[in-house]
Amino acid sequence: MNRTSLIAVIVLLGLILGWVTWFWQPDTHQASSPIPLASAPTGGDFTLQSANGPVSLHDFRGKVVLVYFGYTFCPDICPTSLAFTSQALNTLSKEELARTQALFISVDPERDTLEKLKEYGAFFHASILGLTGTPEAIADAAHKYGASYRKQNTGSAGGYVVDHSSSTYVIDPDGKLVATLQHGTSPAEVAKTIRAALQNR
Numbered sequence: 001m002n003r004t005s006l007i008a009v010i011v012l013l014g015l016i017l018g019w020v021t022w023f024w025q026p027d028t029h030q031a032s033s034p035i036p037l038a039s040a041p042t043g044g045d046f047t048l049q050s051a052n053g054p055v056s057l058h059d060f061r062g063k064v065v066l067v068y069f070g071y072t073f074c075p076d077i078c079p080t081s082l083a084f085t086s087q088a089l090n091t092l093s094k095e096e097l098a099r100t101q102a103l104f105i106s107v108d109p110e111r112d113t114l115e116k117l118k119e120y121g122a123f124f125h126a127s128i129l130g131l132t133g134t135p136e137a138i139a140d141a142a143h144k145y146g147a148s149y150r151k152q153n154t155g156s157a158g159g160y161v162v163d164h165s166s167s168t169y170v171i172d173p174d175g176k177l178v179a180t181l182q183h184g185t186s187p188a189e190v191a192k193t194i195r196a197a198l199q200n201r
Contacts, residue, residue: 041146041169043177048105048131048141051118055131058175060101064197065171066190069147069164071108072120077166078104079124081183085168086125088190097127099173100194105141106132107149108162145169145177172200 047056057065066085070078085102092100104121106112109132112120117130132138142149149164166183170193178200179193 044144046141048133050131051114062173064100064194066102067169069105069107069142071106071162072112072116082124084187087187089125089127091191102128104128104130107164170197172197
């Protein structure tokens with residue numbers, strides 16, 4: 001392993017350890033098998049809420065947007081995905097980063113408050129914006145991108161977990177869905193996909 005790879009691994013482990021320290025609330029839930037996509041993703045505009053007010057996808061025209069559906073109580077999948085996204089964003093140039101926006105859409109509006117989402121996104125990277133909304137608004141956005149999620153009662157102190165699909169959706173500067181990145185896509189591949197999408201305009 002070369003020095004650059006070693007540093008990347010250390011950074012990733014540090015992010016995950018930090019998340020465990022500050023956010024994780026243990027439960028006894030055992031992850032079920034991955035749930036399938038709700039439908040073939042087509043993309044499209046949506047409007048949800050951030051800690052600073054309403055946010056629509058079209059607000060980011062001219063930028064590449066990464067959209068991920070998850071929740072802050074997620075024990076492992078979300079922090080790993082966001083850590084990889086953070087590493088990818090850190091490899092972009094200042095100009096590329098200025099033209100890139102990551103959105104973390106909560107599928108757990110019951111527990112994920114606006115302030116909690118703001119803190120959670122910023123923990124991983126300043127460019128990750130947390131969003132939530134009514135159950136209907138979240139379901140509409142998820143349907144457009146083929147994301148699935150379902151609440152599972154666990155009987156633990158946390159009460160329930162939310163099983164969810166774990167893809168990252170890449171939208172080009174014109175608002176078109178151009179790529180779907182599966183969970184575990186390497187930071188280098190995420191960055192490569194962002195740069196390719198930036199060339200679409």
